[in-house]
Amino acid sequence: MALQYDLVVVGSGPGGYVAAIRASQLGLKVGVIERESLGGICLNWGCIPTKALLKSAQVFEYLNHAADYGLKAEGVGYDFGAVIKRSRGVAEGMSKGINFLFKKNKIDALMGTGKLLAPGKVELTKADGTKETVEAKSIILATGTRARQLPSMPIDGQKIIEYRKAMTMEQLPKRLVVVGSGAIGVEFAYFYRTMGSEVTVVEYLPRIVPVEDEEVSRQMEKSFRKIGINVLTSAEVTKVDTSGAGCHVTIKTAKGEQQVECDVVLSAVGVQTNLENIGIEELGIKVEKGRVIVDDFYQTNVPGIYAIGDIVPGPALAHVASAEGIICVEKIAGHHPEPLNYQNIPGCTYASPEIASVGLTEAEAKNQGYDILVGKFPFSASGKASAAGVKDGFVKVIFDKKYGEWLGAHMIGANVTEMIAEVVVARKLETTGHEIIKAVHPHPTMSEAIMEAAAAAYGEVIHL
Amino acid sequence: MALQYDLVVVGSGPGGYVAAIRASQLGLKVGVIERESLGGICLNWGCIPTKALLKSAQVFEYLNHAADYGLKAEGVGYDFGAVIKRSRGVAEGMSKGINFLFKKNKIDALMGTGKLLAPGKVELTKADGTKETVEAKSIILATGTRARQLPSMPIDGQKIIEYRKAMTMEQLPKRLVVVGSGAIGVEFAYFYRTMGSEVTVVEYLPRIVPVEDEEVSRQMEKSFRKIGINVLTSAEVTKVDTSGAGCHVTIKTAKGEQQVECDVVLSAVGVQTNLENIGIEELGIKVEKGRVIVDDFYQTNVPGIYAIGDIVPGPALAHVASAEGIICVEKIAGHHPEPLNYQNIPGCTYASPEIASVGLTEAEAKNQGYDILVGKFPFSASGKASAAGVKDGFVKVIFDKKYGEWLGAHMIGANVTEMIAEVVVARKLETTGHEIIKAVHPHPTMSEAIMEAAAAAYGEVIHL
Amino acid sequence: QPQTGRFYSPLVLSIAREEGISMADLEYLPGTGSEGRVTKKDILDYVAGGKKPLSGEASSPKPQAPS
Ligand SMILES: Cc1cc2nc3c(=O)[nH]c(=O)nc-3n(C[C@H](O)[C@H](O)[C@H](O)COP(=O)(O)OP(=O)(O)OC[C@H]3O[C@@H](n4cnc5c(N)ncnc54)[C@H](O)[C@@H]3O)c2cc1C
Ligand SMILES: Cc1cc2nc3c(=O)[nH]c(=O)nc-3n(C[C@H](O)[C@H](O)[C@H](O)COP(=O)(O)OP(=O)(O)OC[C@H]3O[C@@H](n4cnc5c(N)ncnc54)[C@H](O)[C@@H]3O)c2cc1C
Numbered sequence: 004m005a006l007q008y009d010l011v012v013v014g015s016g017p018g019g020y021v022a023a024i025r026a027s028q029l030g031l032k033v034g035v036i037e038r039e040s041l042g043g044i045c046l047n048w049g050c051i052p053t054k055a056l057l058k059s060a061q062v063f064e065y066l067n068h069a070a071d072y073g074l075k076a077e078g079v080g081y082d083f084g085a086v087i088k089r090s091r092g093v094a095e096g097m098s099k100g101i102n103f104l105f106k107k108n109k110i111d112a113l114m115g116t117g118k119l120l121a122p123g124k125v126e127l128t129k130a131d132g133t134k135e136t137v138e139a140k141s142i143i144l145a146t147g148t149r150a151r152q153l154p155s156m157p158i159d160g161q162k163i164i165e166y167r168k169a170m171t172m173e174q175l176p177k178r179l180v181v182v183g184s185g186a187i188g189v190e191f192a193y194f195y196r197t198m199g200s201e202v203t204v205v206e207y208l209p210r211i212v213p214v215e216d217e218e219v220s221r222q223m224e225k226s227f228r229k230i231g232i233n234v235l236t237s238a239e240v241t242k243v244d245t246s247g248a249g250c251h252v253t254i255k256t257a258k259g260e261q262q263v264e265c266d267v268v269l270s271a272v273g274v275q276t277n278l279e280n281i282g283i284e285e286l287g288i289k290v291e292k293g294r295v296i297v298d299d300f301y302q303t304n305v306p307g308i309y310a311i312g313d314i315v316p317g318p319a320l321a322h323v324a325s326a327e328g329i330i331c332v333e334k335i336a337g338h339h340p341e342p343l344n345y346q347n348i349p350g351c352t353y354a355s356p357e358i359a360s361v362g363l364t365e366a367e368a369k370n371q372g373y374d375i376l377v378g379k380f381p382f383s384a385s386g387k388a389s390a391a392g393v394k395d396g397f398v399k400v401i402f403d404k405k406y407g408e409w410l411g412a413h414m415i416g417a418n419v420t421e422m423i424a425e426v427v428v429a430r431k432l433e434t435t436g437h438e439i440i441k442a443v444h445p446h447p448t449m450s451e452a453i454m455e456a457a458a459a460a461y462g463e464v465i466h467l
Numbered sequence: 468m469a470l471q472y473d474l475v476v477v478g479s480g481p482g483g484y485v486a487a488i489r490a491s492q493l494g495l496k497v498g499v500i501e502r503e504s505l506g507g508i509c510l511n512w513g514c515i516p517t518k519a520l521l522k523s524a525q526v527f528e529y530l531n532h533a534a535d536y537g538l539k540a541e542g543v544g545y546d547f548g549a550v551i552k553r554s555r556g557v558a559e560g561m562s563k564g565i566n567f568l569f570k571k572n573k574i575d576a577l578m579g580t581g582k583l584l585a586p587g588k589v590e591l592t593k594a595d596g597t598k599e600t601v602e603a604k605s606i607i608l609a610t611g612t613r614a615r616q617l618p619s620m621p622i623d624g625q626k627i628i629e630y631r632k633a634m635t636m637e638q639l640p641k642r643l644v645v646v647g648s649g650a651i652g653v654e655f656a657y658f659y660r661t662m663g664s665e666v667t668v669v670e671y672l673p674r675i676v677p678v679e680d681e682e683v684s685r686q687m688e689k690s691f692r693k694i695g696i697n698v699l700t701s702a703e704v705t706k707v708d709t710s711g712a713g714c715h716v717t718i719k720t721a722k723g724e725q726q727v728e729c730d731v732v733l734s735a736v737g738v739q740t741n742l743e744n745i746g747i748e749e750l751g752i753k754v755e756k757g758r759v760i761v762d763d764f765y766q767t768n769v770p771g772i773y774a775i776g777d778i779v780p781g782p783a784l785a786h787v788a789s790a791e792g793i794i795c796v797e798k799i800a801g802h803h804p805e806p807l808n809y810q811n812i813p814g815c816t817y818a819s820p821e822i823a824s825v826g827l828t829e830a831e832a833k834n835q836g837y838d839i840l841v842g843k844f845p846f847s848a849s850g851k852a853s854a855a856g857v858k859d860g861f862v863k864v865i866f867d868k869k870y871g872e873w874l875g876a877h878m879i880g881a882n883v884t885e886m887i888a889e890v891v892v893a894r895k896l897e898t899t900g901h902e903i904i905k906a907v908h909p910h911p912t913m914s915e916a917i918m919e920a921a922a923a924a925y926g927e928v929i930h931l
Numbered sequence: 932q933p934q935t936g937r938f939y940s941p942l943v944l945s946i947a948r949e950e951g952i953s954m955a956d957l958e959y960l961p962g963t964g965s966e967g968r969v970t971k972k973d974i975l976d977y978v979a980g981g982k983k984p985l986s987g988e989a990s991s992p993k994p995q996a997p998s
Contacts, residue, residue, distance in 0.1 A: 017910065024929050046850070050911045054854035059536040065529045066540050072523040073549030076530050078541035086537030093853050100848070104930065322910040325929070341905065341965060349909040359909065384564070386510070389557050390518035407945045408971070421882050424914040425889040428906045432896035433940030433971050441805065442892045445813040445823065446481065446786040447514045450888040465488050465789070466568065897938060901965060 006113070008034045010335065011125050011139035013117035013281065016043020017050075017321040018312025019145035020101050022328030027108040029336035034137060035110060036117035036127055041101040044147055044313075045321040047094050048167050053190055055090035056170060057353050060197040064355065071392060081198065083175050090170060113137065119144075119282030122307045141335050144295065144303075144310040145328065146281060148274035148319060155240055156182065156270045162245045163268045166191070176200050178265035180252050182240050184211035186352040188271035189223070193354035196232050203233040203263050205254055210236055212352060216364040216413040218379075218399060223415060226356050226395055235261070243268055276314045292316075299342040300334040301327055309335070317345050347430050351420040356396045359423035362411030362430065365401055374404040376436070378460025380452045382416045384467055387447035393417035398456040400436075407435030412456075418449045425453060436461055470577070472498045474799065475589050475603035477581035477745065480507020481514075481785040482776025483609035484565050486792030491572035493800035498601060499574060500581035500591055505565040508611055508777075509785040511558050512631050517654055519554035520634060521817050524661040528819065535856060545662065547639050554634060577601065583608075583746030586771045605799050608759065608767075608774040609792065610745060612738035612783060619704055620646065620734045626709045627732045630655070640664050642729035644716050646704050648675035650816040652735035653687070657818035660696050667697040667727050669718055674700055676816060680828040680877040682843075682863060687879060690820050690859055699725070707732055740778045755780075763806040764798040765791055773799070781809050811894050815884040820860045823887035826875030826894065829865055838868040840900070842924025844916045846880045848931055851911035857881035862920040864900075871899030876920075882913045889917060900925055933958040939969060946974050952982065959985035 009031035012019045020042065023033045040047045059081070065072075066079040105112050115129040117137075125137045150165035152158055158165050169191050177200060181192045184206040196202040204211060204227065210220035211227070211234060224234050237257050244251035252263045276293050288303045288310075289296040295303055295310040302309050309331050312324035326343055333340040352358040368375050381397040382388035396416025403410055412426040429439060439457040444450050458464040473495035476483040484506065487497045504511045523545070529536075530543040569576050579593040581601075589606060591599045614629035616622050622629050633655050641664060645656045648670040660666040668675060668691065674684035675691070675698060688698050701721050708715040716727045740757050752767045752774075753760040759767055759774035766773050773795050776788035790807055797804040816822040832839045845861040846852035860880025867874055876890040893903060903921040908914050922928040935958055939947070947957055952974070960977055962969035977983075 021929050025927070028927065045910070051850050051854055054851060054911055058855045059538060062529045062533065062536045063538055065526045066533060066538060069526065069530060069540075070549075071553075072526045073545055073547075073551075073553050074523060074527055074530060075542060075544045075546065076533075076540040078539060080539045081537055082539065083537075085534075089535075089537050096853060097850055100930075320910070322907050322915075325910070326905075326907045329929075343907070348907055351909045351912070386515050386561055387518060389560060390515055391522045406942060406949055408942055418882065418885050420909060420912050421885045421914050422888070424886070424906070424908045424912070424917065425892050427908065428889050428893045428898070428903065429896065431902055431906045432893065432898055433942035434892070434896055435941045435945050438895055438941050439892065442888070442895045443786050443790045443807070443812055444888045444891065445815045445884060446509070446784070446789070447518055448815070448884050448888070450885050451786075453888065463489070463492065465485050465793075466564075896941065 005136040005138045006034060006111075008032050008111075008137065008139040010034075010141045010143065010332065011036065011137050012143045012145055013125065014043060014145035014147055014312070015041045015101065015112070016145060016147045016312060016324060017045045018147070018324030018328045019043065019143065020104070021325040022143055022145065022311060022332050023110045024104055024108050025329045026332040026336065027110050029332060029338070031332070031336060033110045034113050034139065035105070036113045036115060036125065036137070038114070038116040040098050041105070041112060042098040046097040046101065048170070050321050051097050052090040052094040052170050054353055055093040056086065056194050057190060059086045059089065060194045061355060064197055083198070084173070086198075087171060118280060119286050119308065121286070122305055140307065142308050143301075143328070143331060144281065144308070144314060145312045145324070146277040146314055148276050148313040150270065151273045151275040153270065153272055156243050156268060158270060159245065162250050162266070163243055163270060165270055169269050176265070176267040178249070179203070179267050179269060180205060180250070180263055180265045181269045181271055183271035183273065184213070185271065185273065186212075186350070188269070189352055189354050191269055191271065192227070192232055196230055203235060203265070205238045205240055206234075206236045207239050208236065212358060214350070215358060215360055216399060216411070217366060218397075219358055219360065219413050219415045222396060223356070223358065274313065274319055278314060300340070301331040318348055318350065320348065320350065323348055344431070347427055349423045349427050351423065353420060356416045357418065357420045358415050359419040360411070360413040361423055361426050362409070363401060364411060364413065365399075368401050368410050373410060375410065376402045376404050376460040378456040378458065378464070380456040380459055380464065380467065382449065382452060385447075385449060385452050387449050387451070388417070390447060391417065398452040400453070400456045400460055402436045402457075402460050407437065409434055409436065409439070412453070416449065422450050422453060425450065469600040469602045470498060472496050472575075472601065472603040474498075474605045474607065474796065475500065475601050476607045476609055477589065478507060478609035478611055478776070479505045479565065479576070480609060480611045480776060480788060481509045482611070482788030482792045483507065483607065484568070485789040486607055486609065486775060486796050487574045488568055488572050489793045490796040490800065491574050493796060493802070495796070495800060497574045498577050498603070499569070500577045500579060500589065500601070502578070502580040504562050505569070505576060506562040510561040510565065512634070514785050515561050516554040516558040516634050518817055519557040520550065520658050521654060523550045523553065524658045525819060528661055547662070548637070550662075551635060582744060583750050583772065585750070586769055604771065606772050607765075607792070607795060608745065608772070608778060609776045609788070610741040610778055612740050612777040614734065615737045615739040617734065617736055620707050620732060622734055623709065626714050626730070627707055627734060629734050633733050640729070640731040642713070643667070643731050643733060644669060644714070644727055644729045645733045645735055647735035647737065648677070649735065649737070650676075650814070652733070653816055653818050655733055655735065656691070656696055660694055667699060667729070669702045669704055670698075670700045671703050672700065676822060678814070679822060679824055680863060680875070681830060682861075683822055683824065683877050683879045686860060687820070687822065738777065738783055742778060764804070765795040782812055782814065784812065784814065787812055808895075811891055813887045813891050815887065817884060820880045821882065821884045822879050823883040824875070824877040825887055825890050826873070827865060828875060828877065829863075832865050832874050837874060839874065840866045840868050840924040842920040842922065842928070844920040844923055844928065844931065846913065846916060849911075849913060849916050851913050851915070852881070854911060855881065862916040864917070864920045864924055866900045866921075866924050871901065873898055873900065873903070876917070880913065886914050886917060889914065934967070937962070937967075937969070940971070942971050943969050943974050946971070946978065950978050950982065952977075956985060
């Protein structure tokens with residue numbers, strides 16, 4: 004007999020596993036199909052292991068700059084294998100944590116590959132090839148993404164690699180070319196540069212971290228150049244010749260063609276959704292531009308079949324996947340959740356400096372016709388930043404002049420990824436600038452810069 | 468002829484200098500009388516130099532634990548003089564910054580000691596003894612505090628010291644007794660312990676950081692014991708004998724009398740307001756329990772004379788002093804500021820782990836008759852904390868069951884001082900738990916723990 | 932029904948002020964937010980719809996003429 008559930012989730016990433024736990028809280032009997040490791044890309048190959056690597060790099064920076072703090076250290080170095088091992092250990096620990104949470108919430112982890120057979124029916128193919136049918140009133144697809152490949156850079160796993168390999172290298176590449184300067188590309192560029200690689204970043208668009216506010220991109224480029232990263236913008240890799248000892252990379256730039264020699268090319272040009280062989284076509288589920296089309300509560304055009312996370316439109320981020328999963332199952336369970344406000348999703352990049360932003364950039368706000376007030380507060384004027392020795396970067400805020408709405412916030416500097424939640428919450432609660440200026444931020448903190456930036460927008464800044 | 472101003476401020480701490488800058492923005496002609504250094508205790512002897520020292524200690528910890536991150540460092544040590552020098556340099560830089568801001572805002576820095584002569588009249592005595600009369604429509608007193616002394620521990624500046632000496636020691640004391648476990652005592656205890664001193668903390672009340680939630684105190688004590696700090700609570704120093712080579716400290720505890728030998732005793736038992744010889748008595752300004760009594764907009768009982776900062780009731784914190792200064796001068800300038808809500812002031816302690824809190828503790832909420840919901844999320848369950856290797860601590864939140872009001876938040880762990888502003892803003896905007904649970908916090912961050920703690924209060928926590 | 936004593940976000944109040952919508956009017960504005968809260972969108976829709984008199988028109992004093 005087929006396994007019976009109220010809900011079956013295909014894929015156990017931050018979309019799937021969070022949906023499963025929330026569903027179980029709401030009284031549903033839940034099974035989760037996963038073909039690889041519990042926790043999906045995020046816990047095993049994304050958010051978590053990269054942050055572990057970045058922490059090692061950050062501490063390594065401290066070792067190298069000990070004297071700045073009155074401290075001494077000799078023979079500073081690292082065991083690259085140990086750095087990687089620590090990262091893998093953290094990822095494994097998190098994945099085991101999901102196992103624990105599933106047991107605690109009485110969720111069945113069904114290891115194998117899932118494929119839709121019909122509404123209410125999923126086929127589970129286990130590692131040994133045996134098949135089983137799983138039946139459920141509701142089915143959520145949360146199969147996530149994998150690295151996208153460009154024809155000019157076919158991934159070979161040795162010289163041309165993607166993120167999985169980049170976080171499990173046996174040794175430090177002496178020379179690395181990173182193609183793409185989104186969060187993933189920038190984080191790896193920072194990590195490898197800090198650990199000692201010669202790093203070149205190639206970005207097709209005119210500026211790195213191109214989704215960010217222009218001033219953020221400019222500061223990031225400045226910071227990258229300061230640590231010796233070679234930044235090429237408006238540049239395109241047209242060919243990678245791997246026939247020699249290393250790689251010979253041909254890059255088309257505004258100034259003509261350029262050749263860069265390196266040992267490894269990291270392709271970080273985005274992701275591609277996992278929608279093959281899961282029954283999408285057979286059931287006639289609507290897909291556009293590689294994403295499954297869903298309603299406000301994540302139901303596809305086939306009733307009872309839902310999709311969340313990286314495979315649906317919207318920013319491909321872990322916290323978005325989780326939020327979608329929760330809303331989806333609350334709706335399934337008969338609650339009345341509010342639809343997700345995609346205008347209020349924070350985005351973070353965890354290099355040094357960190358980047359955190361939410362809402363409209365200055366250019367977007369202008370393009371949308373807003374008459375805006377812009378306030379900017381540099382960390383060079385912050386007491387906490389001075390004390391901590393992290394004066395690079397700023398907080399920039401954008402308000403609508405007419406009604407005072409907080410349209411956007413863009414931060415770059417130390418700790419800003421921990422500061423952006425304030426903006427998300429304030430925007431959710433429909434603040435105006437006034438409340439932020441008058442909210443007493445603790446002294447001395449980096450977070451004061453938010454209050455000061457808001458004050459700057461209204462001509463009331465104190466420390467500038 | 469007397470110097471003429473719209474506003475004269477006596478004292479240039481975060482109360483006085485911020486009031487002066489805001490007043491100048493509002494069109495007032497301002498003079499600030501200061502007898503020591505611009506920036507007051509906060510910039511010169513308080514918030515800022517201590518945070519510089521603590522940063523050195525934090526980096527020193529990284530050096531000592533390099534292997535935890537896959538890194539190597541030998542010959543780890545420090546030049547104590549350089550650590551102190553860095554801290555003094557940061558403080559001087561900030562004080563110079565105030566000089567710059569005064570010039571920019573056309574504020575006169577009047578160096579000397581101020582004394583009220585009459586409403587509208589202050590006497591300025593300069594370093595060389597010459598006197599001048601300063602006239603102003605409004606006068607703000609912002610003379611701050613100094614260390615309090617206990618009769619059992621007369622400060623001699625060598626063996627029994629207060630905070631100024633504690634941040635300018637020529638060398639590391641081998642053995643240190645810290646009396647008092649408020650923020651100042653705890654920060655120095657952490658600093659000296661991390662740098663290598665044997666440290667004993669003596670607290671009169673039954674738990675350290677006694678103004679915090681009980682669970683925070685318990686975690687802090689655990690963390691302190693883990694790094695080898697000797698914590699004595701419900702304990703009182705009855706005598707310090709400095710006649711020998713070191714100090715012989717007699718401590719009364721519940722288990723009887725105890726003797727501790729040490730080199731230096733740091734008295735950190737609170738502060739005392741600077742109200743002597745400034746004309747308070749002569750003008751009949753009302754003072755109660757050592758604090759100047761003021762109305763909602765900081766006017767004393769004598770019209771035209773105001774008082775702000777540490778010398779008025781309320782928590783003795785820099786951000787409170789600044790907020791009071793701004794409100795005070797906005798009122799003087801004819802604006803209609805809202806009175807400060809003293810229920811929504813964050814408090815921070817910058818040891819490791821850090822502490823940050825705002826609003827009611829669990830015990831206070833119960834005592835006030837609230838029927839409460841409590842949610843707690845430990846950092847051991849946070850992905851970011853795992854990746855960063857900082858799993859100690861938690862976020863605890865308290866909601867009113869009936870209306871959902873966010874009564875309090877209590878955090879202990881890495882980076883929490885940057886996270887508390889979210890709570891301040893959310894409470895100012897009169898949130899309920901619901902909005903916090905549904906505000907999409909970025910992953911992976913420590914700030915997610917706030918959302919999870921709120922969810923825990925309502926039985927919706929995912930990662931527990 | 933007028934919703935007296937209802938919570939309005941700072942942004943909703945700011946829009947009301949800017950657009951000359953009185954508190955009395957606001958109380959008749961239906962809210963689609965959580966627990967019937969008036970959201971930015973609700974009041975902006977009302978403004979976009981020409982600030983048509985709300986159901987409470989007859990009983991609520993109206994300082995300004997509808998546009
Ligand atoms: C290097 C890197 C760093 C990142 N850093 C961050 C970050 O810091 N913050 C952030 O918010 N986001 C980050 N992301 C993005 C984040 O990882 C994704 O947004 C998130 O994982 C998407 O979650 P998901 O649940 O949609 O899918 P995924 O996490 O991709 O999980 C999908 C799961 O489904 C399984 N699966 C697929 N098909 C099947 C099938 N047919 N049967 C069974 N199982 C199947 C897969 O094995 C996988 O486990 C990062 C991504 C990468 C690559
Ligand atoms: C070690 C330490 C660490 C601290 N850390 C923090 C922290 O991290 N965060 C925080 O919020 N708070 C902290 N504080 C508290 C903070 O420093 C005070 O709350 C704050 O400085 C009060 O500001 P104020 O303007 O009232 O007075 P002060 O900063 O005390 O300034 C008063 C000024 O008035 C001058 N003055 C006094 N009398 C006269 C006179 N008659 N004529 C002329 N000038 C006069 C003094 O010289 C002084 O410069 C700390 C305090 C200490 C001691």
